[in-house]
Amino acid sequence: MKRSMIGILGWWAVLGMLMMTFNGCGGSDKTPSASDGSMASTDVGSPAKAPNGASGNGNASIALPATPLNITGGASQSKVGMSWTASVGAAGYRVHRDGVFLNVVTTPSFLDVGLNASTLYCYSISAVDAAGNESLPSAPVCITTLAVLDAAAPTILSTSPASLATEVQTDPLTISAVFSETMNVLSVINASSFTVSGVNGTISYEAATSTVTFTPSLALTPGTMYTATISGNAADVAGNRLGADHVWNFTTTAAPVVTLPAVVSTNPVKNGTNVSVSSVLTAVFSEPMDPLTVMNPSCFTVNHGVAGLVSYDIPSRTATFTPSAPLAPATVYTGTICNNAQDLAGNKMTANHVWNFTTAP
Numbered sequence: 538m539k540r541s542m543i544g545i546l547g548w549w550a551v552l553g554m555l556m557m558t559f560n561g562c563g564g565s566d567k568t569p570s571a572s573d574g575s576m577a578s579t580d581v582g583s584p585a586k587a588p589n590g591a592s593g594n595g596n597a598s599i600a601l602p603a604t605p606l607n608i609t610g611g612a613s614q615s616k617v618g619m620s621w622t623a624s625v626g627a628a629g630y631r632v633h634r635d636g637v638f639l640n641v642v643t644t645p646s647f648l649d650v651g652l653n654a655s656t657l658y659c660y661s662i663s664a665v666d667a668a669g670n671e672s673l674p675s676a677p678v679c680i681t682t683l684a685v686l687d688a689a690a691p692t693i694l695s696t697s698p699a700s701l702a703t704e705v706q707t708d709p710l711t712i713s714a715v716f717s718e719t720m721n722v723l724s725v726i727n728a729s730s731f732t733v734s735g736v737n738g739t740i741s742y743e744a745a746t747s748t749v750t751f752t753p754s755l756a757l758t759p760g761t762m763y764t765a766t767i768s769g770n771a772a773d774v775a776g777n778r779l780g781a782d783h784v785w786n787f788t789t790t791a792a793p794v795v796t797l798p799a800v801v802s803t804n805p806v807k808n809g810t811n812v813s814v815s816s817v818l819t820a821v822f823s824e825p826m827d828p829l830t831v832m833n834p835s836c837f838t839v840n841h842g843v844a845g846l847v848s849y850d851i852p853s854r855t856a857t858f859t860p861s862a863p864l865a866p867a868t869v870y871t872g873t874i875c876n877n878a879q880d881l882a883g884n885k886m887t888a889n890h891v892w893n894f895t896t897a898p
Contacts, residue, residue, distance in 0.1 A: 599670055601671070602624050602627040602628075602666045602671075604673045605624050608620075610680050614654040614683045615654065616648060618647070618649075619648075619660060619680075621662060621675075622645065624664035624672065629642060632662055634658055634659070647660075652682050653682065656681065656682050657681045660679075687718075688775075690777045691718050691771070691773045693714050693779070694715045694716065695715045696783075697714075701787065702787040702788070703788045703790075705789045706793055707790070708794070708880065709825055709881065710757055712763075716747040716771075718747060718774075720744075720747060720749070721776070724770060725749045725771045726741065726749070728740070730768045731749055731767055733751055733763055738754050741851065751765070752825050755882075756793075758789065760788070761789050762787070762789075763787055763788070763789070764784060765784070767783040767784075769783075795884060796824065797885070798822050798824050798885070799890070800823075800874055803819065803890075804816075811896075811897040814863040814865065814897065815864075817860065818837075818872050820872075822856070824881075825881050826849065826878060827878075830877060830878050830879040831849045832856070837858050837874055838858075838872070839870055840871040841870060843861075856878075867897070869895050872894070876888050
C-alpha cells in the first residue's frame, strides 16, 4: 500500500511538470505590462507620415491628400504668381522651385518675389494634411519672367563722314550713322528718316551693326558742303524715339580722286565645277554702281544664248543674273560683266569681267 501511494504521488509530480512546461511554451492571454517586468511598448507619438504616396505603418494605408491640379500662373519682371484647385483633405501646400523647397502656404495660391528678369523658373506643388501626410508633387509648371522694359531713347554713336569733315572724297561715297541699339527698321529707312540736302538716294539698314546708310543716286558735287539729317522719329525696337533730329555737315573735296569700279567676287566662282544647273549668277562690285548701267541686258550676259533677268541690290552692291530655265548639265559657261557698268560718278570699269564655270553632270 505504501509503494502504491508513492507511485501515485510520482505520477502527479510528473503531470505537474508537464503542465508547467505547456504553460511556458504556449504563453498566457495576459498582456505583458511594465509592472510585469516585460519589454512591451506602443508608439503613441505623431501619426505615420507618408510623403510621396508611401503607405503608413504596414498595417493600413494612409489616405493622402489629393495632388494639386490646374496650376496656372503669370509673371512680371521680378515676380511669379500661381494658383491651383484646392486639394481634398489638404491643410496646406508645399511649394518647390527648381527642385528646392521654398515655403508652405495654407491657401491654394503662391507669390514668388525677388526673381531675375527674363528667367525660366519651374514650380511643383504638393498638398499636406493636418497630420503632415504629403501628396505626390504636381507636374512642374514653368514660367518665364518678363524682360526689363527698355525706356531709354536711342542715340547716334558715330557718323560717316564725321561732323564738320572736310576734303571728303566723292567717289565712292555713302553717308551712314551708327545707333546705340537695334532700331525699328521701318522707322529708319523711309524717305523722311534720313536725308542729305539736295541729294536723292536709297536708304538701307543693317541690324547686326545698327547702321543706317544713305547711298546717293549720283556722285556728290566736289567742293560742296552737305547737311545730313536723321529724323528724331527714328525709334528703337521698344518704340523709344531718338527725340531730336541728329544733324551734321561735311564738305566734299574740290579735287576728288577718281576710283574705277571693279568686280570683287562672283558666284559661281571662277573655274568652279559641279555647279548646280539651277544656279543664279551674282557679281559683287567694289563700290556703289549706277543700277541702270548694270541692269542693261547687254551688260550682264551668259553664253550659249542663256536668257535671264538681271537685278541690282544697292546695299550689297550685287548684280544678279537669274536664268529663265535651268542650265545644261556638264557644260562650261562664261559669265560676263561689261566694262560699260559705271559707278555713281560715271566711271567705267577698265575692262569686261569674264569668268567660267562648269555645271554638274
